[in-house]
Amino acid sequence: MKPKTSLVCLVALLSTSALAACAPPEDDSQDSGAGSDAASATSLDDFGSMDDLVAAAEEEGELNVIALPPDWANYGEIISTFQEKYDIKINSAQPDAASQDEINAADQLKGTDRAPDVFDLGQSVALANTDMFAPYQVETFDEIPEEFKDPDGAWVNDYGGYMSVGYDSTKVPEVTSLEDLLGPEFKGKVALNGDPTAAGAAFSGVVMASVANGGSADDIKPGVDFFADLKDAGNFLPVDPTAATIESGQTPVVIDWDYLNAAESAKVDGWEVFVPEEAPIAGYYFQAINADAPHPAAARLWQEFLYSDEGQNLWLKGGARPVRADAMVEAGSIDQELYDALPEVTGTPVIPTNEQTETMAAYLADNWAKAVG
Structure with missing residues (x-):
């Protein structure tokens, strides 16, 4: 992912070619x-x-x-x-x-x-x-x-798509709200796709948590607080999910775009996708x-x-x-x-404006690492 x-x-992967190309190549198209x-x-x-x-x-x-x-x-x-x-x-x-x-x-x-x-x-x-x-x-x-x-x-x-929770229903209970993820059944099982200060999917995951917890596209703080609570409960799994980690069972719950989580349904028996009606974050x-x-x-x-x-x-x-x-x-x-065949999403889509995104990004830059690590 x-x-x-x-x-x-x-x-590191590009070091050989990059070092060899410290000066523009003679045949550079530009x-x-x-x-x-x-x-x-x-x-x-x-x-x-x-x-x-x-x-x-x-x-x-x-x-x-x-x-x-x-x-x-x-x-x-x-x-x-x-x-x-x-x-x-x-x-x-x-x-x-x-x-x-x-x-x-x-x-x-x-x-x-x-x-x-x-x-x-x-x-x-x-x-x-x-x-x-x-x-x-x-x-x-x-x-x-x-x-x-x-x-x-x-x-x-x-x-684009909608932010979602993908989960292995053979390993965790049915997810009907983000609040469910704070329960003891999800201990060490909930992964976010990336660092929200650098990755778009993770950023939107925090926005989803914010809107679901009384915040908005103008106030991402409740989303940061939610992930801090998830960490304090021992439920936050600091592993970047991939198709391999999902299929191996290492990341049984993944907060990610619906089109990425839906793709795993064809590979993992029991993999379900949930988009919270109270927080349909589109992007x-x-x-x-x-x-x-x-x-x-x-x-x-x-x-x-x-x-x-x-x-x-x-x-x-x-x-x-x-x-x-x-x-x-x-x-x-x-x-x-x-x-x-696209999944039907209920609720009014929330699409942050450019200005809202810039404000939320600034808040995350100042507060995410302190709250979640």
């Missing part, structure tokens, strides 16, 4: 005229046509992505489909990295051909680093609701292009692919809700069977 490994591990043009392109019009963009991207021949686990919202199939469709090799670095690790890697590897070309980020990390993004409006930009994109295309929401991830992308044309082609009907339906296949879903339903281009 996404957002785990620290930058230390990332740099040194060419075509690369420079691609790096400043803000829409398909700057290339002339989709065929021209494809040609420029295939000339670069590579795309660097980071923090995209194959089992996260169907990214494995998305990556393989893109590679089969275009003559471009995708270099996928540290799939289990957190959103903040993506930004750290871009800083560490800036000026080399190993830097990430694109980002897939949680809201709080994305909004804190918009100066690193290259504005680009994909061909389907007008079909994306205004509230889910930067007006210039510096960032665009891509896919989208943020897609952006690294302004210093070593493969700027490939980065823009990747965005075009992700926001095409094909790319959006591939996220839907992973159980996530694509940002263009409404427009695709109206146009008849969505995979209706997959769309109809």
Whole structure:
């Protein structure tokens, strides 16, 4: 699952190539005229046509992505489909990295051909680093609701879901509220997907706990208090959950996005998914292009692919809700069977605004470690 490994591990894995690339490689795509043009392109019009963009991207021949686990919202199939469709090799670095690790890697590897070309980020990390993004409006930009994109295309929401509790019903009682997780039956069993100061899923998990305990998107303190109580009860399990830890039974209760927890239902007998009616926290991830992308044309082609009907339906296949879903339903281009199979969520969705997210992130930065560790 996404957002785990620290930058230390990332740099260790990339150390040989990173050290060899301390100076920009002679064949760096940004040194060419075509690369420079691609790096400043803000829409398909700057290339002339989709065929021209494809040609420029295939000339670069590579795309660097980071923090995209194959089992996260169907990214494995998305990556393989893109590679089969275009003559471009995708270099996928540290799939289990957190959103903040993506930004750290871009800083560490800036000026080399190993830097990430694109980002897939949680809201709080994305909004804190918009100066690193290259504005680009994909061909389907007008079909994306205004509230889910930067007006210039510096960032665009891509896919989303609801925060949930996944649990092995053969090991713990039925979960009917977050309050249940404080009971003795859950001792040492409740895991949160990441550190909420660095990972989008964990951040939204704390928001869910806050709303369920009398807080709101304007007040995340009750959520921090809930996890402090969970720790004091001995129920909080300080293990970052993955498909492997779930399937082995190491993390029998996981607070994570519904599309990730739902994917485990097909693998683990008795795995159930609960979205609290009193706290249906919805959220989208943020897609952006690294302004210093070593493969700027490939980065823009990747965005075009992700926001095409094909790319959006591939996220839907992973159980996530694509940002263009409404427009695709109206146009008849969505995979209706997959769309109809999405779990029904009751209650009024809570989607924190950018301003609320920034305020909550600041509170977490000051208080999470002191309260939970």
